[in-house]
Amino acid sequence: MSPRRSVADTLETRQRILDRSLAIASAEGLEGLTIGRLATELGMSKAGLLGHFGTKEALQLAVVDQAAEVFLREVPRKVKQMPSGLPRLIDVCEAWVSYLEREVLPGGCFFTAATAEFDGRSGRVRDALAGMNALWRRDLRIHIRRAVSDGDLKPDTDVEQLIYEILGVMLALNHFLQLEHDSAAPRRARQALKRLLTK
Amino acid sequence: MSPRRSVADTLETRQRILDRSLAIASAEGLEGLTIGRLATELGMSKAGLLGHFGTKEALQLAVVDQAAEVFLREVPRKVKQMPSGLPRLIDVCEAWVSYLEREVLPGGCFFTAATAEFDGRSGRVRDALAGMNALWRRDLRIHIRRAVSDGDLKPDTDVEQLIYEILGVMLALNHFLQLEHDSAAPRRARQALKRLLTK
DNA sequence: CCTACCGATCGGTAGG
DNA sequence: CCTACCGATCGGTAGG
Numbered sequence: 520m521s522p523r524r525s526v527a528d529t530l531e532t533r534q535r536i537l538d539r540s541l542a543i544a545s546a547e548g549l550e551g552l553t554i555g556r557l558a559t560e561l562g563m564s565k566a567g568l569l570g571h572f573g574t575k576e577a578l579q580l581a582v583v584d585q586a587a588e589v590f591l592r593e594v595p596r597k598v599k600q601m602p603s604g605l606p607r608l609i610d611v612c613e614a615w616v617s618y619l620e621r622e623v624l625p626g627g628c629f630f631t632a633a634t635a636e637f638d639g640r641s642g643r644v645r646d647a648l649a650g651m652n653a654l655w656r657r658d659l660r661i662h663i664r665r666a667v668s669d670g671d672l673k674p675d676t677d678v679e680q681l682i683y684e685i686l687g688v689m690l691a692l693n694h695f696l697q698l699e700h701d702s703a704a705p706r707r708a709r710q711a712l713k714r715l716l717t718k
Numbered sequence: 719m720s721p722r723r724s725v726a727d728t729l730e731t732r733q734r735i736l737d738r739s740l741a742i743a744s745a746e747g748l749e750g751l752t753i754g755r756l757a758t759e760l761g762m763s764k765a766g767l768l769g770h771f772g773t774k775e776a777l778q779l780a781v782v783d784q785a786a787e788v789f790l791r792e793v794p795r796k797v798k799q800m801p802s803g804l805p806r807l808i809d810v811c812e813a814w815v816s817y818l819e820r821e822v823l824p825g826g827c828f829f830t831a832a833t834a835e836f837d838g839r840s841g842r843v844r845d846a847l848a849g850m851n852a853l854w855r856r857d858l859r860i861h862i863r864r865a866v867s868d869g870d871l872k873p874d875t876d877v878e879q880l881i882y883e884i885l886g887v888m889l890a891l892n893h894f895l896q897l898e899h900d901s902a903a904p905r906r907a908r909q910a911l912k913r914l915l916t917k
Numbered sequence: 918c919c920t921a922c923c924g925a926t927c928g929g930t931a932g933g
Numbered sequence: 934c935c936t937a938c939c940g941a942t943c944g945g946t947a948g949g
Contacts, residue, residue, distance in 0.1 A: 532934090546838045550749070554928060566930080567934045575928060626838040635834035638896035639745045639825040649897055683890050683906040690893060691886030697837035698848055707882040731918090753944060765946080766918045774944060 533571050536561060537585045540578065545586070546626035548636050549579050549644065576643060583647045586629040593618045595658065605671035605716065608662035612685065612712050619692050620705040627697045631690060656682055673718055684715055732770050735760060736784045739777065744785070745825035747835050748778050748843065775842060782846045785828040792817045794857065804870035804915065807861035811884065811911050818891050819904040826896045830889060855881055872917055883914055 539561055544552045554575060558565045572578040598610035619628060626632060630651060637645040659682050666672040672681075688711045695704035738760055743751045753774060757764045771777040797809035818827060825831060829850060836844040858881050865871040871880075887910045894903035 548747075548749075548835060550747075553926080555926065564935055565928085566936080569929070570934070632834050632838075634893065634897055635831050636747060638893075639831075652897060677909075679902070680906050680909060683894065683903070684887070684910050686893065687886030687888075687890030687910070688883070689886075690889035691882050694833065694837075694885065694889060695882065698833055698851060703878070704882070707879055710876075710879060711883050711886070752942080754942065763919055764944085765920080768945070769918070 529571075536568060536571060536578075537581060540582045541585050541589065541629065542625055544579075544582050545624040545629040545632060549582065549633050550636065552579070552582070554578075579644045580647055583633070583644065583651065586624075586633070587651050589623065590618070590630070593623055603662050603665040604669050605662075605666035608659070608666055609712075609716055611659075611662065612716070613709070615689060616692065616705055616708050616712070619689070619696060619708075622696070627693045628689075631693045656686075659685065671718060672716075681715060685712070688712055688715070728770075735767060735770060735777075736780060739781045740784050740788065740828065741824055743778075743781050744823040744828040744831060748781065748832050749835065751778070751781070753777075778843045779846055782832070782843065782850065785823075785832070786850050788822065789817070789829070792822055802861050802864040803868050804861075804865035807858070807865055808911075808915055810858075810861065811915070812908070814888060815891065815904055815907050815911070818888070818895060818907075821895070826892045827888075830892045855885075858884065870917060871915070880914060884911070887911055887914070 536557070540552055540557060543557065543560075554565050554569060558568045561568065569575075569578075572581060594614045595611055597614050598607065601607050601610075630648065633644075634648050634652065637648055660678055663672065663676065663678050663681055667674060667676050667678070688708050692704050692708040695701040695707070735756070739751055739756060742756065742759075753764050753768060757767045760767065768774075768777075771780060793813045794810055796813050797806065800806050800809075829847065832843075833847050833851065836847055859877060862871065862875065862877050862880055866873060866875050866877070887907050891903050891907040894900040894906070
């Protein structure tokens with residue numbers, strides 16, 4: 520008789536599903552990710568695939584986690600782990616621009632696309648996306664506050680305003696890259712950031 | 719025998735379809751707009767509805783036009799038609815912020831949502847969205863150039879950079895309003911614009 | 918503008 | 934992990 524799949528095999532299959540799901544979802548949206556299509560592309564049955572997650576919503580939530588994992592690997596964990604503060608913030612923003620510029624995921628930033636897709640809905644997927652956004656802003660907030668107390672940003676810096684403007688630069692970068700394929704956009708992003716992050 | 723519907727009635731029905739379509743599409747996306755759902759909400763048959771447009775893609779293109787019509791009515795045509803230049807640019811940006819702040823459409827800016835949804839695809843809907851974006855940037859470009867030649871913006875102003883940054887402010891505004899329901903976002907947008915549009 | 922219908926695909930389940 | 938199936942819905946058409 521054929522042996523059961525090992526736990527390692529099961530996890531590997533699950534990871535294969537997630538990797539492909541993230542690629543599809545970042546290019547065509549979390550709803551464009553359908554069970555049937557995903558199963559066909561992976562060469563497995565819908566039932567076999569769904570067995571790993573249970574429902575489509577559970578799959579979507581797992582994809583959100585996977586997207587966060589990729590972003591964290593490519594941006595904050597990629598920069599030198601120097602103490603929080605302005606140099607770290609500058610490095611993080613540069614890694615962020617580079618992440619979008621290199622098109623690590625087809626279709627650009629998964630979170631930008633998924634947030635725009637789900638922000639008008641309710642439910643666990645929307646809440647998960649909002650939570651990830653909040654966590655990331657928290658990171659930025661910590662760096663900015665440190666930069667201010669270090670004297671590297673003006674003492675009257677409006678922290679939330681700066682977070683708002685940094686996010687605007689990144690949203691515009693994603694927009695110009697994805698819709699216009701504008702190769703000048705990363706330069707524009709870097710210039711805008713330079714002005715924002717200079718005392 | 720019952721009389722044929724008049725041309726005026728037909729146009730009125732078409733407009734009813736478009737108004738409802740735009741509301742659905744801006745809240746849930748241009749793909750979330752399905753013929754069956756739209757027909758149910760409007761109390762008509764799918765066939766009767768499709769007769770006005772022919773295909774779903776043609777309906778989507780008509781919705782893009784309708785969204786442009788609403789945006790043009792609410793933003794550039796709403797401000798005093800003073801000569802192009804910095805005062806006009808400031809008025810236009812304020813009308814733009816106000817348009818998003820008042821949530822004229824459920825789900826915020828139709829173009830932001832639709833662009834994020836279609837930027838990874840190909841076809842006529844994507845092209846129409848890209849065209850509308852380009853037309854609007856052209857408007858902004860004209861105002862900025864005039865402001866520079868009027869001496870109201872610095873002579874070394876990087877026009878495309880400024881367009882990039884204004885768009886970033888608006889994308890961030892839509893993001894914070896829709897995902898976070900952050901009532902401070904319009905104030906942040908106005909502050910960012912004030913800095914961008916001061917010599 | 919309608920009824921009646923088409924094949925395809927959706928998410929999901931039963932049972933193994 | 935599979936086959937075989939479910940009801941619902943998709944965009945669209947025939948015919949009136």
